[in-house]
Amino acid sequence: MTQSCVDTFVAFTKFYSDLNTEQLKRAHRFFYRVAFKQELSVMLFRIDIFALFNRMVKGPEPLDRTSPIFW
Structure with a gap:
C-alpha cells in the first residue's frame, strides 16, 4: 500500500455527490481494507480525509x- 493509492481514492471520493452506490x-x-485489514490506519490520519468524510456525512x-x- 502506498500513499499515492490512498490519494487516488481520496480524489475519487471527493466526487461523492456524482458517484452511484456501487x-x-x-x-x-x-478505506476499510487500508485501516483494518492491512492495519495501516495511520495512512488515513489526514485532515483532508477527515474533512471529506465529515462533508459526506454532515454537510453542506x-x-x-x-x-x-x-x-
Whole structure:
C-alpha cells in the first residue's frame, strides 16, 4: 500500500455527490481494507480525509441518509 493509492481514492471520493452506490461502496471497502485489514490506519490520519468524510456525512451537501450506503 502506498500513499499515492490512498490519494487516488481520496480524489475519487471527493466526487461523492456524482458517484452511484456501487462506486461509493468500492471507496468505502478500500478505506476499510487500508485501516483494518492491512492495519495501516495511520495512512488515513489526514485532515483532508477527515474533512471529506465529515462533508459526506454532515454537510453542506451530505449524502442522502436514506441511501443504501448508510445501511
